[in-house]
Amino acid sequence: MDYFYGPGRNHLFVPGPVNIPESVLRAMNRNNEDYRSPAVPAMTKTLLEDVKKIFKTTSGTPFIIPTTGTGAWESALTNTLSPGDRTVSFLIGQFSLLWIDQQKRLGFNVDVVESDWGQGANLDILASKLAEDTAHTIKAVCIVHNETATGVTNNLAKVRKILDDYRHPALLLVDGVSSICALDFRMDEWGVDVALTGSQKALSLPTGMGIVCASPKALEASKTAKSFRVFFDWKDYLKFYKLGTFWPYTPSIQLLYGLREALDLLFLEGLDNVIARHARLGKATRLAVEAWGLKNCTQKEEWFSDTVTAVLVPPYIDSAEIVRRGWKRYNLSLGLGLNKVAGKVFRIGHLGNLNELQLLGCLAGVEMILKDVGYPVKLGSGVAAACAYLQNNTPLIASRI
Amino acid sequence: MDYFYGPGRNHLFVPGPVNIPESVLRAMNRNNEDYRSPAVPAMTKTLLEDVKKIFKTTSGTPFIIPTTGTGAWESALTNTLSPGDRTVSFLIGQFSLLWIDQQKRLGFNVDVVESDWGQGANLDILASKLAEDTAHTIKAVCIVHNETATGVTNNLAKVRKILDDYRHPALLLVDGVSSICALDFRMDEWGVDVALTGSQKALSLPTGMGIVCASPKALEASKTAKSFRVFFDWKDYLKFYKLGTFWPYTPSIQLLYGLREALDLLFLEGLDNVIARHARLGKATRLAVEAWGLKNCTQKEEWFSDTVTAVLVPPYIDSAEIVRRGWKRYNLSLGLGLNKVAGKVFRIGHLGNLNELQLLGCLAGVEMILKDVGYPVKLGSGVAAACAYLQNNTPLIASRI
Amino acid sequence: MDYFYGPGRNHLFVPGPVNIPESVLRAMNRNNEDYRSPAVPAMTKTLLEDVKKIFKTTSGTPFIIPTTGTGAWESALTNTLSPGDRTVSFLIGQFSLLWIDQQKRLGFNVDVVESDWGQGANLDILASKLAEDTAHTIKAVCIVHNETATGVTNNLAKVRKILDDYRHPALLLVDGVSSICALDFRMDEWGVDVALTGSQKALSLPTGMGIVCASPKALEASKTAKSFRVFFDWKDYLKFYKLGTFWPYTPSIQLLYGLREALDLLFLEGLDNVIARHARLGKATRLAVEAWGLKNCTQKEEWFSDTVTAVLVPPYIDSAEIVRRGWKRYNLSLGLGLNKVAGKVFRIGHLGNLNELQLLGCLAGVEMILKDVGYPVKLGSGVAAACAYLQNNTPLIASRI
Amino acid sequence: MDYFYGPGRNHLFVPGPVNIPESVLRAMNRNNEDYRSPAVPAMTKTLLEDVKKIFKTTSGTPFIIPTTGTGAWESALTNTLSPGDRTVSFLIGQFSLLWIDQQKRLGFNVDVVESDWGQGANLDILASKLAEDTAHTIKAVCIVHNETATGVTNNLAKVRKILDDYRHPALLLVDGVSSICALDFRMDEWGVDVALTGSQKALSLPTGMGIVCASPKALEASKTAKSFRVFFDWKDYLKFYKLGTFWPYTPSIQLLYGLREALDLLFLEGLDNVIARHARLGKATRLAVEAWGLKNCTQKEEWFSDTVTAVLVPPYIDSAEIVRRGWKRYNLSLGLGLNKVAGKVFRIGHLGNLNELQLLGCLAGVEMILKDVGYPVKLGSGVAAACAYLQNNTPLIASRI
Helix, strand or coil, X not given: CCCCCCCCCCEEECCCCCCCCHHHXXXXXXXXXXXXXXXXXXXXXXXXXXXXXXXXXCCCEEEEECCCHHHHHHHHHHCCCCCCCEEEEEXXXXXXXXXXXXXXXXXXXXXEEECCECECCCHHHHHHHHHHCCCCCEEEEEEECEECCCCEECCHHHHHHHHHHCCCCCEXXXXXXXCCCCCCCCCCCCCCCEEEEECXXXXXXXXXXXXXXXXXHHHHHHCCCCCCCCCCCHXXXXXXXXXXXXXXXXXXXXHHHHHHHHHHHHHHHCHHHHHHXXXXXXXXXXXXXXXXXXXXXXXXXXXXXXXXXXXXXXXXXXXXXXXXXXXXXXXXXXXXXXHHHCCCEEEEECCCCCCHHHHHHHHHHHHHHXXXXXXXXXXXXXXXXXXXXXXXXXXXXXXXX | CCCCCCCCCCEEECCCXXXXXXXXXXXXXXXCCCCCCCHHHHHHHHHHHHHHHHHCCCCCEEEEECXXXXXXXXXXXXXXXXXXXXXXXXXXXXXXHHHHHHHHHCCCEEEEEECCECECCCHHHHHHHXXXXXXXXXXXXXXXXXXXXXXXXXXHHHHHXXXXXXXXXXXXXXXXXXXXXXXXCCCCCCCCCEEEEECCCCCCCCCCCEEEEECHHHHHHHCCCCCCCCCCCHHHHHHHHHHCCCCCCCCCHHHHHHHHHHHHHHHHHXXXXXXXXXXXXXXXXXXXXXXXXXXXXXXXXXXXXXXXXXXXXXXXXXXXXXXXXXXXXXXXXXXXXXXXXXXCEEEEECCCCCCHHHHHHHHHHHHHHHHHCCCCCCCCHHHHHHHHHHHHHCCCCHHHC | CCCCCCCCCCEECCCCCCCCCHHHHHHHCCCCCCCCXXXXXXXXXXXXXXXXXXXXXXXXXXXXXXXXXXXXXXXXXXXXXXXXXXXXXXXXCHHHHHHHHHHHHCXXXXXXXXXXXXXXXXHHHHHHHHHHCCCCCEEEEEEECEECCCCEECCHXXXXXXXXXXXXXXXXXXECCCCXXXXXXXXXXXXXXXXXXXXXCCCCCCCCCEEEEECHHHHHHHHHCCCCCCCCCHHHHHHHHHHCCCCCCCCCHHHHHHHHHHHHHHHHHCHHHHHHHHHHHHHHHHHHHHHXXXXXXXXXXXXXXXXXXXXXXXCCCXXXXXXXXXXXXXXXXXXXXCHHHCCCEEEEECCCCCCHHHHHHHHHHHHHHHHHCCCCCXXXXXXXXXXXXXXXXXXXXXXHC | CCCCCCCCCCEEECCCCCCCCHHHHHHHCCCCCCCCCCHHHHHHHHHHHHHHHHHCCCCCEEEEECCCHHHHHHHHHHCCCCCCCEEEEEECCHHHHHHHXXXXXXXXXXXXXXXXXXXXXXXXXXXXXXXXXXCCCEEEEEEECEECCCCEECCHHHHHHHHHHCCCCCEEEEECCCCCCCCCCCCCCCCCCEEEEECCCCXXXXXXXXXXXXXXXXXXXXXXXXXXCCCCXXXXXXXXXXXXXXXXXXXXXXXXXXXXXXXXXXXXXXXXXXXXXXXXXXXXXHHHHHHCCCEECCCCHHHECCCEEEEECCCXXXXXXXXXXXXXXXXXEEECCCHHHCCCEEEEECCCCCCHHHHHHHHHHHHHHHHHXXXXXXXXXXXXXXXXXXXXXXXXXXXXX
């Protein structure tokens, strides 16, 4: 059964959940099996090894948790911090807001650094806070690598540098939900202490796995962290890692096989090529937006996101109508504007297992929708701009040369 | 395993096999079962009833044969004609050529009416042949409704009219492989005696079923037709129809369930809406071709095909290179030029379960490829032309209004 | 890829995860989609209505949580209780032990009522505790309906009666993980305040959904319960229920479609017929065990479980070797003995989408394994006993009469 | 949608179509693709090489034809023989009867050697016919390796020996539909000129591919064979083999990927192990039949089939009722008795991707059905006999040792 059937493919351009590759769907199309047989641990072992590669870490310890990104946040925070701990956290959009909200509900003393929605994390303020914090009351810097609501990518290398400059021991906790496997992410090099993502984002899987990776320092912190946690306690995982059975509770067999295939595809394409592909699609999208005469919600180039573009619409247009129209007329799924930017932006997700022509179909659709809702777009203009770039920059498919 | 993996979806725009809807893939994802149990005949009964609707016939008798389109041709011919019988057959492209070749190999006396590739069947010659044939030596008029190699649609209503005008009793045998379920087709109204299609075309299924529908007159002819046939003999089917077990040999369970779902989708959308959608996508494609400054292989508007467009390229370009490039660089599958038009045309198939944005992605890809191979296309021009039309003419998706 | 491939089907008889029906696998074999489009809420609405039927409640409020059974436990407890609250909890096997352990870690004052493993909850002690508790210090009675480790089913009607007899206001929290959809379960009639299950048990889905259902009294309690909770907080769900968007964070689209189909299958068969089928398979299994001359771990008939049978082996046999052997030689997956009964019992899960001949294949396999490991079983004896019962008691398949 | 839904798995024990392994279902769960791209020929090349292994030939030329077993018969005959040619053909059951019928319809002069149904081919008569035929009027010996209707396996080595003894040049055409990939089959060693099978039999795929393999002698014969053929003409395949594109008409992409996986599974298990497994399951079945006090339709041990057992029922029982009852009550699919043995035998297919416990479930089901229909079977007796054998003879699963 399909709800609201329309002919042809759904064009899925929300910034997650994203398109699942056919071979991943195939890999998951299987019956349950006994997760205590030798097969599941044998597979899990390879997964835990390989999943580290997407974080670019060799020293980290990954946890594959049957939960969502929200649960992964809770896992990251509760295992490393204690109630009342001071965190510095950047409010730059809806997802950082939700994470901050969670931090507050978890009982931390959240030092919120707010920016305009469309700007990145204010790192100058971070620097000054760290400078002042000679007593090291700041226990963690919490930052969303890529704010999915506004299409803003923060500069994590710079965050690390600032922490190093002040020799500040705060943990660096990073939400990589809409960045890992799509944007350049270097857990070890950037000294990230906990990084996390969700299966339904750039990994291109169904929802259901929160993947959290902890540095040795984070693991050490977890031994004394007093935050309340039971389901999300890393201790249970670590115990079963030692036993070699890996799972404190039943995993989703299907998602494990899906993850295996998803990782195989990433490595087959090459993680650097995957990142380059995202950069290419992000750039093409921004060129289209420019050609349409519209503004990127993201205010400066340094913050441009290669996984999602939030497009500002003129005040006389309700961006929600654009999204509705896409779904109703063109079987196109775009992202809504959320909270402060509701009605003001619509979002084009361009992450995961996606290629040039898929994106161009979406951009053509957006052009027609813009016209539908009364914006005087020149039809073809965005596609032309994107094509001009892509035609020059798309490599041959490696396996087909 | 995938051969030659590339990221994202394959953009399948060959004029068959075409994209299979997800729900059809799901329906076919099943184990074998006993085809002699009550379940398979119960389903078959509904299929035989419903499949008549796609031929727009109430008096016809359908045969769902585990074969390809080529086998369906053989079934149509051998069951209705005898060796040495005179057929009038129109050579207008590669597929009509292959059918004519088969007719010759099957021992018929084929009266070939040739046109330039890019033109439709020459019906004036048909008229004169029928006029002359007062002895009724012509036993069948064989015509390809839509020539897939050149994108030419023949006017079947006119063929019928000519036959009627001369009160000629010849059978009318129609290859509807790339038309049925996509173009307007009216078996009863047009007095078609045998119509046939293949599952991998507008029905949007895998290859493996040739569907042949016989008029009462064709069934009558089969009683005396002396052409050699065993596997393809309708008699065996008719025998099992009477028994209520339906299958003289083992059918593909999976394709039956797939056909059930494919028909359900067609009826859900509405066969007339499906045809209108093909008309819309065909028109949009032709507008793009025009905007690119290229010529349609089809020489007159009356023959324009709404399921496939063959595009002529300038002499300095090898159209095969366009196809190769599409596959190698953009994961786009276009149709080659075949035989007489090899190197001269490439083909865009726009049939089956397809929507506007899928097509626009393809058109954008073609633009980039044209540039890749040195044709001075204005990027965005074709998409712009197609969008201008589609934005005005695409209805809301009925289920989502 | 399969790890450790063997020919033919895997015979999955662990008491969860269980076999997924083919039609449910098909239903889940789909791409992601935008969960904020109108389609997902429309489906969710029907799911929330229909899922109440498997709890036999009209007044309850269900929560479909992207988590495991362990997470569902945490959801049930933290939303209704406050740290330090006294719970009465029955330790009768490994899963009740784990739940008690969780209750302790969650900070409750757990009053453990222990029984021998193989016995049911000691309800006399419950009665005396309630009798003494005139001050109503007991805030909740926590009970596992069916202890999966020992195959013991507790009598919930009796628990309710005792609570009623003493007019005790304690909440009744029930782990129905290996009972709901398989054993008779009546949330409203038995005054259960929170009931929960996991998708991979009798619902016959993959792991990944914890389904929790709260009575009005439990919902009321959640308003004042002080236990720490964020991810598992019902409040977030209730907020989104009101908004009509239903999901505080991204659900698994695939599991939702799977749940839709799983419920449809349950209702098609009829919930009472499903329960009767489990009773039949449970009885057949116990007759086989008896015929083998082995003992059921469950000490009295009143506690016999119709979803899992734990079989005691003679002291000279290691039950783990039986499980290993089943997997290595017969592609049969049996349940290990856990904790106190490790090495002493093996378990046959007979829950979920299962029929008579599947079970008989398993029983035949167990007989061969018993012989393999040196137990002097009379081959065929267990199957004969089971067949004698099943041949007399298996109804015709309703749809095939 | 399922027709006539029943809980749990269908137990598919008709002698084809047989159970498809999950990994093969997965492999086939894919969209169409362009069969003229480099991917399909690349895969086809490996398939044509590997498919020779299941025939045990290095010199043969395989044809993978989009048809059924019936079509494969026609392909074998029409490509090697001319109308009027004398064939010696053995009538020993329904499928040999159908093949003989086809041979007659195809215009051959069929010299039928009939045996009682339940006996093998009468090779003494073959010998005497060959002895007499010094003029070599016999052009082909046509033999069904395994008669699926009666469970009789003919001795092909002996047939070859007789041909050699008389230095007779007749072609040896073998229907291996229910033998190849399950029984010992040696095309080269036995000098088989054309061997054929269907995908839905021991290859454990859906119906839709007839696989025919021709010896050099058969290929040579095809150059002069005058039988009428177009769709089934090997010439077209050979032409496309030379071109390296392999397909004269559109293949089923899905079946090709399925065949790839099916072959991989066969080679992973080891073809000799696959054959040994079939021998084991066949033997176990026959022991059960004996224990039930019933007779094998096959009259002598030398003809016992390891892929299908036809069981004779007492005259007061209608074997069709056994089949109906299996389906209606136990979700068990058994084979009907056909033609001469209709009502007298039911058939247990034990071929394809099947293991011991699957078979034992079936045997237990048959016992209950026998009791259902009034046969005084001792419940458990057949399973006991089968278990006694299997427990001694089933090897550990190689990958799990």
